[in-house]
Amino acid sequence: MIARQSTAFAPATVANLGPGFDVLGLALEDVGDVVRIDVDPGGKPGVIIASITGDGGRLPKDPYLNTAGYAVVQLLQERGLEGLLSVKLDLRKGLPLGSGMGSSAASAVAAIVAFEGIFEEQLPQEVLLRIACECERAACGTPHADNVAPSLLGGLVLWSPLMNKPVSIPVPEDLWCAVVHPEMEIRTEDARRVLPEHISMTSAIETAGQLGSLISGMYESDYERISAALVDPLVTPFRAKLIPGFEKMMQSISKVGAIGGGISGSGPSVFALGSYEESVRKAALTIQRCFLEENVQSDQLISKVSAKGARLIENI
Amino acid sequence: MIARQSTAFAPATVANLGPGFDVLGLALEDVGDVVRIDVDPGGKPGVIIASITGDGGRLPKDPYLNTAGYAVVQLLQERGLEGLLSVKLDLRKGLPLGSGMGSSAASAVAAIVAFEGIFEEQLPQEVLLRIACECERAACGTPHADNVAPSLLGGLVLWSPLMNKPVSIPVPEDLWCAVVHPEMEIRTEDARRVLPEHISMTSAIETAGQLGSLISGMYESDYERISAALVDPLVTPFRAKLIPGFEKMMQSISKVGAIGGGISGSGPSVFALGSYEESVRKAALTIQRCFLEENVQSDQLISKVSAKGARLIENI
Numbered sequence: 001m002i003a004r005q006s007t008a009f010a011p012a013t014v015a016n017l018g019p020g021f022d023v024l025g026l027a028l029e030d031v032g033d034v035v036r037i038d039v040d041p042g043g044k045p046g047v048i049i050a051s052i053t054g055d056g057g058r059l060p061k062d063p064y065l066n067t068a069g070y071a072v073v074q075l076l077q078e079r080g081l082e083g084l085l086s087v088k089l090d091l092r093k094g095l096p097l098g099s100g101m102g103s104s105a106a107s108a109v110a111a112i113v114a115f116e117g118i119f120e121e122q123l124p125q126e127v128l129l130r131i132a133c134e135c136e137r138a139a140c141g142t143p144h145a146d147n148v149a150p151s152l153l154g155g156l157v158l159w160s161p162l163m164n165k166p167v168s169i170p171v172p173e174d175l176w177c178a179v180v181h182p183e184m185e186i187r188t189e190d191a192r193r194v195l196p197e198h199i200s201m202t203s204a205i206e207t208a209g210q211l212g213s214l215i216s217g218m219y220e221s222d223y224e225r226i227s228a229a230l231v232d233p234l235v236t237p238f239r240a241k242l243i244p245g246f247e248k249m250m251q252s253i254s255k256v257g258a259i260g261g262g263i264s265g266s267g268p269s270v271f272a273l274g275s276y277e278e279s280v281r282k283a284a285l286t287i288q289r290c291f292l293e294e295n296v297q298s299d300q301l302i303s304k305v306s307a308k309g310a311r312l313i314e315n316i
Numbered sequence: 317m318i319a320r321q322s323t324a325f326a327p328a329t330v331a332n333l334g335p336g337f338d339v340l341g342l343a344l345e346d347v348g349d350v351v352r353i354d355v356d357p358g359g360k361p362g363v364i365i366a367s368i369t370g371d372g373g374r375l376p377k378d379p380y381l382n383t384a385g386y387a388v389v390q391l392l393q394e395r396g397l398e399g400l401l402s403v404k405l406d407l408r409k410g411l412p413l414g415s416g417m418g419s420s421a422a423s424a425v426a427a428i429v430a431f432e433g434i435f436e437e438q439l440p441q442e443v444l445l446r447i448a449c450e451c452e453r454a455a456c457g458t459p460h461a462d463n464v465a466p467s468l469l470g471g472l473v474l475w476s477p478l479m480n481k482p483v484s485i486p487v488p489e490d491l492w493c494a495v496v497h498p499e500m501e502i503r504t505e506d507a508r509r510v511l512p513e514h515i516s517m518t519s520a521i522e523t524a525g526q527l528g529s530l531i532s533g534m535y536e537s538d539y540e541r542i543s544a545a546l547v548d549p550l551v552t553p554f555r556a557k558l559i560p561g562f563e564k565m566m567q568s569i570s571k572v573g574a575i576g577g578g579i580s581g582s583g584p585s586v587f588a589l590g591s592y593e594e595s596v597r598k599a600a601l602t603i604q605r606c607f608l609e610e611n612v613q614s615d616q617l618i619s620k621v622s623a624k625g626a627r628l629i630e631n632i
Binding site: 161196198199201203204206213216219228229 | 335336337338339340474475476477478479483485511512513514515516517518519520521522523524525526527528529530531532535541544545547549550
């Protein structure tokens, strides 16, 4: 151990990006969760969540039911320190729960990076990602990595389930993202329930073609290609009806210069991408106006797509 | 018109590349079809297929039933020359019919490029591709572009059905391809019949993840990623049973240094990719040995992935 106290930040993420349901997500800048870990060498072994702020009192403090706590429980097991170390967590939520911005993932990843900051040598990245995925499984039933991978690594990250490791995809230098979070909630489990178990072969082919084109557009900074490739035929047609005004939002944001958009994560947040800041600012206002027409209040955040992922703030 | 006689070559292609069913194909070097067009200003208007060689007498000479002839019929319509021009075609097949190497596509594309060689100004690429796709529809029921696009453009080409235009994907400079063609035939229609109309959401997600990874691997010349991403969960599990010994082939080729492989087009040909010539030569022999164990004779061809697509040989 090189520190007794360690604090880390992990960013919010937009997962299910366009046609990349369960496989593609990107990290936002500056918005996210902060976890502080305190290790007490003389304390009673175990994991305690001492405080949670910014959650409106809604998150459980049982470390097995909280993704930040559960991450630390697993890391202790992984390092063979279970029953040996006394760990106290303080979690500061910087993004809303159930918003579709990777709230549970950001908590888990911040806890992982903070805990690892206690030690001189970090566990391998694939172990950290596996543990983060396990937290996602505990939180929402499936161990998908499209939030935790970009939150940990930063940037745009593709995760092919059959390869089971992250692939960082370059993004155009000027890629901006707006996320509008309406004052309504869709639970991840509910968002999954509206999806059929089987889909047409045609839809699968279209989805793969779109995702391939989106990846190619990112490598080539080809905004026209990115724009066309953001259209998702797989999941969005089913989930759009959970979000009032969604169709109109998508039609309207292109008129104000955004490249395209979609549902952030499992919703209800809606994202827009743009090649300059003003375009996503206007897109965010447009989306908010559409929500208002449906009598839904909302917040917005504007961010460059962050090349930076989770990071240690300090360890002392 | 700048010529009365024009001859063009269009290469064989490997379509349905890995997880890219109906959306991804690559062009081979030197193997393909040659079409010669003769325009007789004083002749009787219409399209005549004067000769076909290399097909064992199996292809129809009715221009409406032959992809080369049908391509010219459509080009005459497109140029408003229907009923005005007398066109004679000679088709030299350089690749076997029903082999899964884009035989019908190569004939159509060679005819298109030859016919266009007659004129000073060529029709736009998207028109040529649309016509070539129509030929595919006439030949095998669906207007998929994953053979015609790489045959026309060369290299590796992605075709997202929702974008409806080709995207050229760079390939590693040393990417080699072996194709083994067994002495058996699978008709494209039959190969489509074994596919279910609906598949699991999981399979669709896996497929998109694999295709995205494959595209990314190509941009980064990352052979390890390409290797893992070539595994196709969508179509290959159904079609593999049409090809005797297929599973063993896939296991064996990686042992001799190939990156990976799969079914070429709708089969029965099997392809292997490698990062150096020797690896695909050995892979081809390995695949041929597996076919032999199943009492199937086969031919092989070895080629770099060609950056060149169809080309005019001469116009006079």
